[in-house]
Every structure is written in structure tokens, then in C-alpha cells.
Amino acid sequence: MTTLGHVRESRPEDDGLLAGHFHSMWRDNGVATERIRADWESRALAFIRDARRELKFRAFVAESDGGEVIGSASCQLFAGLYPDILDSAERRYGYIWGVYVERDQRRQGVARGLTEAATAYLKSIGCTHALLHASPSGRPVYAGLGFEPTNEMRLSLLE
Numbered sequence: 001m002t003t004l005g006h007v008r009e010s011r012p013e014d015d016g017l018l019a020g021h022f023h024s025m026w027r028d029n030g031v032a033t034e035r036i037r038a039d040w041e042s043r044a045l046a047f048i049r050d051a052r053r054e055l056k057f058r059a060f061v062a063e064s065d066g067g068e069v070i071g072s073a074s075c076q077l078f079a080g081l082y083p084d085i086l087d088s089a090e091r092r093y094g095y096i097w098g099v100y101v102e103r104d105q106r107r108q109g110v111a112r113g114l115t116e117a118a119t120a121y122l123k124s125i126g127c128t129h130a131l132l133h134a135s136p137s138g139r140p141v142y143a144g145l146g147f148e149p150t151n152e153m154r155l156s157l158l159e
Contacts, residue, residue: 021100070102119145
């Protein structure tokens with residue numbers, strides 16, 4: 001087991017790592033490999049490229065004392081799911097996604113450090129709220145940082 005060295009802003013050459021962590025996050029949340037698109041990596045890289053250009057995307061990586069990347073988190077302006085009719089003073093949301101920590105590095109404050117870096121960045125660009133979707137194992141981390149459950153509801157249409 002290594003120890004957390006520091007959290008740094010990612011660089012474009014880290015994008016493949018971010019995409020890989022995003023894939024691993026879904027696998028760790030029980031999504032079967034066959035339910036993930038074969039071109040997942042190129043899709044993730046294109047999304048990151050576009051979000052960097054259009055949505056003030058930033059990502060952060062956590063490194064061990066030895067310089068090994070042990071986790072990552074991405075964030076950006078939230079583009080919305082419906083027409084944006086509210087003033088930006090009311091609704092300039094940031095979205096945090098792809099928070100992932102290598103399995104053997106969990107429960108050491110890595111996700112917390114990554115999420116704190118992402119929320120600080122979102123605040124610095126004028127976001128009024130930070131949103132994320134938490135896995136069951138991530139909920140305590142985010143609750144400890146002050147995130148509160150919202151009124152989002154979900155209905156499975158799969159049989």
C-alpha cells in the first residue's frame with residue numbers, strides 16, 4: 001500500500017488514464033463488460049476534448065508518494081438536461097464525474113482530496129452548486145464534504 005503524495009491538475013497526456021478510470025468506475029459499479037460500448041475509450045476521449053473546449057472541463061489526479069497515479073476526478077460546467085431559463089446567479093451548476101480510486105488505495109482520503117480539488121475549481125469559475133451522482137460506496141465521502149441528497153428520482157424501465 002502506498003501513501004497519497006498530492007493531487008494535481010491533469011494534463012492532456014493524462015486523458016487516456018482518465019478514460020480508463022471512467023471505464024473502471026462503471027465496472028466497479030457492476031456494469032458488465034458486454035454492456036459497455038466497444039469504442040468506450042474513443043468516446044470518452046472525444047467527450048473530454050469537447051468538454052475542455054466548451055464546458056471549462058478540468059480533471060485532477062492523485063499521485064502516491066512515488067509518483068504513481070492512484071485516482072482521478074473530472075469536473076465541468078453542467079450543460080443541463082432541459083432548457084436553461086434561469087439566471088446564472090441562480091443556476092450555474094458544475095458537475096463532478098468519474099471520481100475513481102484504485103482499489104488498493106481506497107479509504108485513505110484520496111477521493112476526498114480529488115473531490116475537494118474539483119469543488120474548489122468549480123467555485124473558482126463561478127458555479128453556484130456542485131452536482132454529482134454517487135455510488136453507494138461514495139455516498140459517505142460526499143456526505144462528509146457537505147453534499148446533500150437531491151430530489152432526483154429514477155425508475156428502471158428494464159425488465
